[in-house]
Amino acid sequence: MPVKEKEPMIMHPRPSSIVAALYTLRDLDTDVxxxxxxxxxxxxxxxxxxxxxxxxxxxxxxxxxxxxxxxDSLVEVLExxxxxxxxxxxxxxxxxxxxxxxxxxxxxxxxxxxxxxxxEVEVHAGYRDNTKGVIIALESALAxxxxxxxxxxxxxxxxxxATMVEKRHGAASKEYLEPNRGDLxxxxxxxxxxxxxxxxxxxxxxxAKKETAFMFADIxxxxxxxxxxxxxxxxxxxxLNEDVGLPKNRRNAREIKEELKNRGxxxxxxxxxxxxxxxxxxxxxxxxxxxxxxxxxAVITGVPHALPMDNINNMExxxxxxxxxxxxxxxxxxxxxxxxxxxxxxxTLGINHIVESEFGATLREMAKDV
Amino acid sequence: MSKQIAIYGKGGIGKSSTASNVAAACxxxxxxxxxxxxxxxxxxxxxxxRGRRIPTIMDLMRQGVDIEEEDIVFxxxxxxxxxxxxxxxxxxxCAGRGIIVAISLLKKTSKAIEDTDLVIYDVPGDIVCxxxxxxxxxxxxxxxxxxxxxxxxPLYAANNICKGLxxxxxxxxxxxxxxxxxxxxxxIVSEFAKEIGSQLLAFxxxxxxxxxxxREGFSVIEKEPGSAIAAVYRKLARSIMTKSDARVPEPLDxxxxxxxxxx
Ligand SMILES: Nc1ncnc2c1ncn2[C@@H]1O[C@H](COP(=O)(O)OP(=O)(O)O)[C@@H](O)[C@H]1O
Ligand code: SF4
Ligand SMILES: [Mg+2]
Numbered sequence: 073m074p075v076k077e078k079e080p081m082i083m084h085p086r087p088s089s090i091v092a093a094l095y096t097l098r099d100l101d102t103d104v105x106x107x108x109x110x111x112x113x114x115x116x117x118x119x120x121x122x123x124x125x126x127x128x129x130x131x132x133x134x135x136x137x138x139x140x141x142x143x144d145s146l147v148e149v150l151e152x153x154x155x156x157x158x159x160x161x162x163x164x165x166x167x168x169x170x171x172x173x174x175x176x177x178x179x180x181x182x183x184x185x186x187x188x189x190x191x192e193v194e195v196h197a198g199y200r201d202n203t204k205g206v207i208i209a210l211e212s213a214l215a216x217x218x219x220x221x222x223x224x225x226x227x228x229x230x231x232x233x234a235t236m237v238e239k240r241h242g243a244a245s246k247e248y249l250e251p252n253r254g255d256l257x258x259x260x261x262x263x264x265x266x267x268x269x270x271x272x273x274x275x276x277x278x279x280a281k282k283e284t285a286f287m288f289a290d291i292x293x294x295x296x297x298x299x300x301x302x303x304x305x306x307x308x309x310x311x312l313n314e315d316v317g318l319p320k321n322r323r324n325a326r327e328i329k330e331e332l333k334n335r336g337x338x339x340x341x342x343x344x345x346x347x348x349x350x351x352x353x354x355x356x357x358x359x360x361x362x363x364x365x366x367x368x369x370a371v372i373t374g375v376p377h378a379l380p381m382d383n384i385n386n387m388e389x390x391x392x393x394x395x396x397x398x399x400x401x402x403x404x405x406x407x408x409x410x411x412x413x414x415x416x417x418x419x420t421l422g423i424n425h426i427v428e429s430e431f432g433a434t435l436r437e438m439a440k441d442v
Numbered sequence: 443m444s445k446q447i448a449i450y451g452k453g454g455i456g457k458s459s460t461a462s463n464v465a466a467a468c469x470x471x472x473x474x475x476x477x478x479x480x481x482x483x484x485x486x487x488x489x490x491x492r493g494r495r496i497p498t499i500m501d502l503m504r505q506g507v508d509i510e511e512e513d514i515v516f517x518x519x520x521x522x523x524x525x526x527x528x529x530x531x532x533x534x535x536c537a538g539r540g541i542i543v544a545i546s547l548l549k550k551t552s553k554a555i556e557d558t559d560l561v562i563y564d565v566p567g568d569i570v571c572x573x574x575x576x577x578x579x580x581x582x583x584x585x586x587x588x589x590x591x592x593x594x595x596p597l598y599a600a601n602n603i604c605k606g607l608x609x610x611x612x613x614x615x616x617x618x619x620x621x622x623x624x625x626x627x628x629x630i631v632s633e634f635a636k637e638i639g640s641q642l643l644a645f646x647x648x649x650x651x652x653x654x655x656x657r658e659g660f661s662v663i664e665k666e667p668g669s670a671i672a673a674v675y676r677k678l679a680r681s682i683m684t685k686s687d688a689r690v691p692e693p694l695d696x697x698x699x700x701x702x703x704x705x
Binding site for chain 2: 141171172173174175176179
């Protein structure tokens with residue numbers, strides 16, 4: 073019997089599988105999700121998701137629910153949801169509490185017999201990788217006939233890559249990662265402007281996860297605008313393919329691409345879709361290897377650690393992430409300047425246009441004096 | 443389509459001996475049989491394996507080893523597939539959750555519950571929480587049997603189980619009397635079966651052979667095939683494999699139950 077290579081225990085808190093399932097249901101255009109569990113479970117994200125127009129309600133299991141089971145509460149909430157919101161697509165998502173006591177989500181659905189599709193997601197927060205929550209949600213969507221087998225397989229392989237990216241250089245790469253605010257933005261902006269003034273050649277790469285691109289793109293936009301003004305040759309790459317992924321991701325890619333175009337930014341290379349950030353870095357890597365390996369610097373926004381170092385090793389790297397725990401791994405990979413857009417994600421929910429980033433604003437402000 | 447049955451009854455009443463003897467009898471008739479021990483005691487398959495204890499799914503999960511079919515499914519008497527779920531130590535963790543996780547792992551790694559003619563779930567006497575009915579709730583059990591003697595306490599437990607089944611709207615396929623030598627036992631259990639809307643499928647007499655064979659690690663079917671008790675198990679096995687009348691039971695109230703055992 074092969075002994076599983078026990079993976080090291082990771083102590084810092086990480087994204088939850090339940091939350092991952094919730095976001096996946098949103099990407100599938102689910103109208104209302106019922107969290108079957110304690111009232112406070114996933115509160116922060118449930119609230120944020122409402123900004124994106126998806127309702128999240130809870131069956132509010134309490135001590136007595138834990139002891140006697142929560143079937144009746146689930147039936148009651150499901151009936152209420154149908155009456156109150158008249159949804160076209162419903163999700164029911166498990167939590168640690170309901171899964172441990174053996175709740176069957178399907179039983180409630182059988183009792184109520186809604187005439188709209190219900191995606192049942194038997195998930196809890198005890199998985200090592202939060203991508204498990206996405207996979208379970210997609211499996212149920214497949215079973216409910218909402219996505220195709222081909223899309224499911226595509227998503228599954230992307231998620232496997234995403235997990236690997238986090239293991240190699242991300243949040244799952246070390247037993248403990250110290251959070252870090254990164255380098256001071258005005259100092260780094262100064263250095264970047266200096267390079268552009270010298271006419272150095274740069275790569276401007278957006279490799280962002282889903283809607284976070286609404287803010288990361290602002291940085292790439294600022295870099296493009298200023299490079300043009302200063303006469304620094306810039307190549308733009310972005311994972312904004314609008315022809316792949318779940319409905320919301322396609323929509324968002326289109327919106328961002330159009331806005332960038334309207335604001336004067338040409339994208340020279342599309343590296344993949346908004347959900348392809350774990351692999352889009354590889355296609356960027358290949359393009360760089362073929363054409364741009366002698367460039368001087370690169371600005372990489374979103375998930376910079378998904379970009380292999382092979383062809384950018386000798387460039388001066390300016391990387392922007394939204395994870396304070398991503399700073400140290402990026403520095404260790406060789407990214408010279410690493411900045412964090414704190415609290416980026418909440419500000420990219422419920423919108424369909426690019427929002428201003430701190431680093432983008434800093435660049436624009438400092439470029440005025442050049 | 444395979445038969446998937448669960449045998450319920452008070453702890454110590456004889457579920458595991460009945461399950462393993464029925465399994466062996468069915469294997470004799472040429473059926474492919476799988477027995478899944480859901481009791482943390484993990485003693486369901488021991489008499490099909492000549493007294494050998496097999497590693498339980500939960501033992502392996504705790505060790506963090508990669509689990510494959512051959513680590514958890516073992517061939518017993520005449521190819522009966524034996525699986526023990528096992529459980530945490532008494533008083534620690536959550537045995538119910540363990541059953542849920544183990545069943546889904548078994549489903550994923552093995553065809554033992556699909557490519558077969560009969561699956562017997564040997565469940566623990568007390569259905570203490572949601573996890574213990576996971577096989578039923580996950581749609582893995584299609585037939586339920588209740589095992590009882592004619593004494594008050596085992597009947598009380600049997601009646602309680604019927605309450606649970608009726609709540610789950612799970613039909614009952616029959617009542618089996620495993621005799622403890624109480625007076626008028628067959629009539630009492632037969633009457634009980636009738637009143638809850640079921641029927642008495644078999645009367646298994648108390649026979650010391652069951653225990654002597656068990657002590658040596660055998661079913662009576664294997665060790666004493668010519669005995670009278672082996673014939674009883676064989677007859678029971680046949681009626682399980684052929685009959686399929688089932689109705690959601692209507693449990694009795696306690697007063698009636700007490701009265702019944704007075705006869
Ligand atoms: N018909 C029988 N005659 C004699 N002994 C029996 C009979 N049925 C069961 N036993 C014995 O009773 C004991 C408890 O049975 P077991 O099958 O382990 O119960 P359970 O699984 O319901 O807890 C065992 O030692 C078993 O050999
Ligand atoms: S422990 Fe699990 S069920 Fe409880 S609040 Fe956290 S995620 Fe939700
Ligand atoms: Mg037993």
